[in-house]
Amino acid sequence: MNLELNNPDITGKHTPDPLRFAFDKKKGPHAGGMAKPIPPQQTQSALENAFSDSGEKGPRCLYIHIPFCRVRCTYCNFFQYASSKKLIAEYFEALKTELLWKAAMPWTQAYPFQAVYFGGGTPTDLSADQIKELGEMIRAYFPLTPDCEITLEGRINRFDDRKFESALEGGINRFSFGVQSFDTKVRRAAKRLNDGDEVLERLQHFVSYDSAPIVIDLLYGLPHQTLDNWATDLELYLESGAHGVDLYQLIEMQNLPMGRLVEQGKLPEPANTQMKASMYQMGVDFMAKHHQRRLSVNHWSSDNRERSIYNSLAKTSAQVMPLGAGAGGNVNGVSTMQFRDMEKYIEAVNTNQFAAGMAFQSASNAALVNTIKAAFDRGVLSASSLPQGLFESVMPLFEAWTKNGLAIVSNGYLSLTLAGQFWSVTLAQNLIQVISNNQNNATKAA
Structure with missing residues (x-):
């Protein structure tokens, strides 16, 4: 097996400081295979076949995309449409039509869903009545496990008590707020609309209901962020009383507002990889010091109420049914990205067509790819989770990672070090690439 052991892009660099210098930069937000x-x-016939077959029993999730935001954050690559009551109302009717149509399909009804996620965009820009109605429709028309996690993602901005209470009435049982930072200067540079102290106050208010887990995202590497105000962000997570937190690093993407503002001299450069590595280390140490329970390499919970089911499944092994413009998912080996264009989406839905802008057939090793992604998200890969003999076949690569300070191999497990956890997506992608290349070469040779 060719493990590319002479390629530092695969093995990482041999350096005294692998946390900061093992690779030049993170390859992307998520690892993935070839499709x-x-x-x-x-496309239409492929999706018809996929949804007509009940498929295999296994984890399933539902993703509903709400493609509206009041303001585009400077770091965001998901912005589609500015919030407008008229446009949201038109979209909402089409979304309900698609929901009812897909809910009745054989694949949907065959097995229960373990998690539902309302993402965006900004789902909290829906009205209180719309949020409640969507939640009620999900519970009425989809088979759900008794402990199904139903998450509403959004902002504190304009998410008042009526919306929160309507969401609870509709069956929402988890809330995820994109705080990013409590520092008002950092927030303003990122086009976040509320001052930090207001965000903290509202979070504490929602936590006081004691009705559902409240989870927040913190983003490190933003313009104006320093180790000092990042340390304050971590402290304020505890002060907020939130039940969990994700620590995400800023991924530089081309053609985003932030990049243009930096080029124009209107924003300072965001943190480089080495600074982000220091922030990650600070976050990991902080969570350990305060006995936060670790659920993945970048997610922690403060108690047993936060489970992060959707995030752990959707990033890894679950089939995900997509609803809404811009939603992505995978059903029975067919992955799709739905139309981002509102007119195309609504036209497809109103003519009982799948609103798929593009579709892909999963690679033959998709199950293996998912296993690797899930393992590296947890920070540990077991030999028993891989096909027989594969762990041993790639052992020279694991030994190179161990030599370079990224992992430790012991008793049939590959465990990521702190540096390996920071570079977990890159390592997962590298392992997937090496294995896939060798499998493809073997197929061609045969």
């Missing part, structure tokens, strides 16, 4: 594009003229 074969389905010709556009075959």
